[in-house]
Amino acid sequence: MTTQFPLFNVTDVVFDEILSQLELNEILHLSLCSPKTRKIVRCHMKKSIRYPLYLDTKEFIWMKFGFIGEKGKHVIMMSVWKSEISNERKFEIVSSEEEKVKISKYEDHYALLSSDDNEWMYGCVLVRDHIIDLFRKDIETLYCNNPYSMAFLKYKAPIRMTYSGGEDCNGYWKLVSYEKEHSAKTGGLQLRHWLPEGYDFTLTREYEYVRMEKAHFGRSDDVLKLAEKSKEVVIDKSGLFSKGLNTILNYWLEHRIDGLKFLSTQVRSYKEFLxxxxxxxxxxxxxxVVNYKSYTGELYRLSPGKRLRRDDGVIASFFYDPTTLILNFGVVTDNNAEK
Known part of the structure; x- marks a missing residue:
């Protein structure tokens, strides 16, 4: 026997309390019951949620929308999947905007299924706009395997962080592909795939943070290209040597990369006198003891080590770890220092 609860007859205080006890994906599912329910739920979502929203487009024809919860846990709220629709699958009829759509339970979340490309893209737009409007919050994080996913968020607020590639991605894309006119702007860009020799590190947009995980052939010229446009640069694997690092430090002393606030890079051969x-x-x-807190919230050790003073009085701290071959260089301020 199903017990009905007169949800719309409760007071505003009680309704607010009910929403506070629900997970975000449960709130989303409640809002899909009808246009009236959506408006009421949105009205009671007086403040934007504290958890960042993310979009995952890494799997072909499967777009996943979710939020990043406690301890970085990623929770899928809803997905849009292009697939042959089975007659055996159970569906629910729900409302998004003024549209009636079919959704089906898929593992730990609901999925909107579509049978062709046009229907799939329409469903993606429908879910995207519904979530952004309901929670009064833009999508902050994008996971993708190619830069063309950035076009899907072009007319929304700039993305805070974009992660491209990974272990399951064998190809790579030129940096210029992430900066096309039809691509959304992003505060941070992290390329997780392998970059070949001769890769062009030139940036045309301004960034808070750029990270290259596998730039094995990257040299000082490549680091300087990134430092010209990004405040923070992280290169996990590089081809940098002592003389190249000396060149980078001299550029900083000469005010040629004034915008650079932090650099973390592998130095294959570190000889202090060079x-x-x-x-x-x-x-x-x-x-x-000082640590630098990066744009992504990670802490990087800067001392005990060395300090480099510029002629304008600005001081940068840096620390080299011979075990990891990683050098961290940062201009410490009250906003980014962690002691």
Missing amino acids: VFEGMEHRITDTTE
Whole structure:
């Protein structure tokens, strides 16, 4: 026997309490009951949610919308999947905007199924706009295997972070492909796939954070190209050597990459006398423990290590770990320092 509850007859205070006890995916499913329900739920969502929304387009013909919860857990709220629709699958009729659509339970969430490309894209737009409007929050994080997914979010607010590629992605894309006119702007860009020798690291847009996980052939010129447009640059694997690092530090001393606030890069061969050549008088030792908090919230160790003073009084701290071959270089301020 099904028990009915007069949800719309409760007071606003009670309705607010009910919403506070629901997970975000449950709130979304409630809003799909009818246009009236959607309007009421949205009215009670007086403030935008504190969890960031994400979009995952890495799997072909399967777009997943969700939120990043406690401890970075990714929870799918709804997906749009292009598939042959089986007569054996159970469907529910729900409302999005003024449209009636069919959804079906798929593992741990509901999926909107479509049978052709046009229907699939229409469903993606429908779900995207419904979620953004309901929660009064734009999608902040994009996971993709190619830059063309960025066009899907072009007319929305800039993306906070874009992650492209991964272990399941064998190809790579030129940086210019992420900066086309039809692509959404992103504050941070992280390329997880392997980059070949001769890859062009030139950026045309401004970034808060750029990370290249597998730039094995990257040299000082490549790092400088990234540093010209991004405040923070992280290169997990590179082809950088001591003389190249010396060039980068000199560029910073000469105010040629003033926008750079943080650099973390692999240095394959670190010889201190080559790194410090020509700037020995500007370098001092430091024992104060300082960590740099990056745009993505990660902490990078900057000391005990060295300090480099520029002629305008700006001081950068840096630390080299011979075990990992990683050098961290950062201009520490009250906003990014963690002691």
